[in-house]
Amino acid sequence: MIIIREKLIAYLFMIIAVPIAGELKFYPFSGADLRVSMATTVFFFILLWSRKIHPVLAGFLTGIAVVLFRMSLDKLFNASFWLQDSFVSNFPVFFYYAVFAGLFHVFKIKELYSRPFLVGLLGVVIETISNSAEISIRHFTNEVQITTSNFLIIGGVAFIRTFFVLGFFNILILRETKLAEEQQRKRTEQILLLTSNLYVERVQLEKSAKNAEELTGACYKLYRELKDQNNQEQAQAMLKIAGELHEIKKDNQRIYAGLSKLMAKENLDDFMEIEEIIRVITHSNKSYGEILDKTIDYQVNISGEHPRYRTFVLLSLINNLVANAVEAIQQTGQIVLTIERENDMAKIRIHDNGCGISKKNKPFIFEPGFTTKFDTNGIASNGIGLAYIKNVIENIGGEIKLIDSTNTEGTTFDILLPVASLTQEELIK
Template sequence: MNWNQLWKKDISLLIILMVVVPIAGELNFHPFNDTFRVSFGTPLFFFLLLFLRRIPAAAAGILVGICVVLFRVCLDWVMQGSFHMTESFYLRYPVFFYYFIYGSLFSLCRVNKFHQKPIVIGCLGITIEIIASMSELAIYHMVVLGTTITVSELNKLIIIAIFRSFFALGFLNMMNLYETKLKESQVRKENEKMFMHLSNLYVESVHLKKTLQNAELITQEAYQLYRNLQANDDSSSKTALKIAGEVHEIKKDNQRIFAGLSKLLLDKNVAEYVEGHELTEMIVRINEKYAAMLGKDIRFSKHIEGEHAAYHVYTVLSIFNNLVANAVEAIEDRGLIHIKLYKREQHVIFEVIDDGPGITQKYKKLVFKPGFTSKYDQTGTPSTGIGLSYIDEMVTELGGEVRLEDNENGNGCKFIVCLPECSLKREGE
């Protein structure tokens, strides 16, 4: 927040102080059976002073003190049948010194420097409250009543000061807690977005790794073809050698891209392993937003059995989230998606069950084949069909299996992914 914004915020806050504190001051009681009052104006004044940054608290105390005196004199004029300006002002003006001294001591003690130390703020607030109240009461006794403060009154002041200061401090702590939770929520959303981007990069890196392996194999075969053609004194041998060289160049380019992706995945300051419960909740939240974005009314439910360790987040998201996203896309307008996570012996099992249109029996054996798709966009263009084939390939690579089964109620699909627990956990755990 820049300097101009701070000034605007402080001026707005000062206007609120000048308007609200006099009104809150009318919610009061009289501990000494006279015109000295204890009100909600004081804790509100203390609470709002904690947010001033540029305007000195002493200046705020003077302005608020003037407003309180004028407001109370105006109330006397409205409420009393026989109003005397001098008498009313004479009774009300001692409160000005309360707010003036309170604001001055607040500035002098630099209370706003201790926002991270609520106990210090509380103790300073009590001390300032006692001194300001004693000043007001002393002026009132000496000038208005012509008496002195008693020990009993002093004891009451201390008790009231403790109550009012910690009342305001409680509100401050509640606001700090709210801000902390708000920041935590924002960080969680940003992390979820980061996880999704990184898991997508992870998927691409797996595909790229496979491409590298294929390029290496093609290079070897092309070079072998060159040697065979050269042995037969075939003029095409040079073409075969050229192809081998070009494929080798493509492989090197891909290696550089793969190295960059790997570095990007490793350099991000995001935890690579997240507990199974949290991962499942994250997938639900992500796909709730995805369903809302598609304008679909989809309810999600989850069932997690047993305790789960921290699993590799990119692996789980790239497999599990892909299946849930497919279920969201498969449901036309509204439906239900149920997610299950449980363990059987040394395996972690994920289930995604939806009540969408499902897949016909003749296509069930083809769903994991590269290029197969039953999804088309609004223009009739088919999907790439690599999603489920990628999942099948990756699950197999991890030593697991993925199955498509009939849903128990006869509608929709039920995908089951079974993975060895060791393939998802950190090494050595």
């Protein structure tokens, strides 16, 4: 029903707009019974723009609408109105729109949008033939003279009018394409950031499953020892613990598999240039800073030769550190990202001039569960934390260091990552 309603609205708009536009006219050549109006311009543009209408039906309806509209104007403003004379005078214009729309459909103009110059040339041909059809009808009904100059004028006007419409149409198409590209870019960035965070969670799940497996083995070994000692009550308790740990491991494996499928389903580019990765990070964190009513200047310095790196790995690591820097800055500040190539290592430095890390917290920032972020109810943040980031980095053979952190100079983290680990097909087995 919605599609039918949209089609009806499109046809209704056309049969109203084109007749009215036809009255915006002028006669550019004295002595020639030729007028130039905006009707063709509007009609051609709607045929190009709307994908909800059929050209032939649109031409038929528009032709009738224009004839009836002009006859109505004759009735209103012509004191010596005669229905037959008015019809004979105006009905030839029906053939103009019918022929125009028919040729538009025959030439399959809507399938040629990727070749605008050809569309323009065909538009000139269509308008010229349509005008010729109308003039021929008028020649036999109203005794309008057909001259070579008339056809030259028709061709010239058709050329100017067609390419004017086509130019305006392509401007709108270009704008629409850019908007669509911008929306797609934003969506891709959001998915990239989401997937990068899922990557970190996947790493932690794998670690948790491995720990659960080791604990299951240790509990089962203790169960056997207790059983050999005829300590049945404690042995059964230990066996129950081993079974529950085994279930935890299986649950983690199922979640791990689900996350892996979800990441693969998006079919995103798993390798990107470092410049593009940093651009996604700075762009997303600019938006994050704006949400927090902060004004933050970003400086990016990239040097050395860098291959295409694993997208999710770097995004997950750098983005979380940059997001922490955004949160550490009060109202205004600066974040500097420096990426260098040192032999077989990629060195990444993230520096901010925010509030820094207090002296008493420095020894604990990489400890699991440590956080300085609490909500108004005193509940700790459930973000991935520096402990997770450190674990991911060390898992691929890298290291992270806190270089500077004072209340006046902010915070600086240095990350060293093996280039080989960032360029191989799979990091986690």
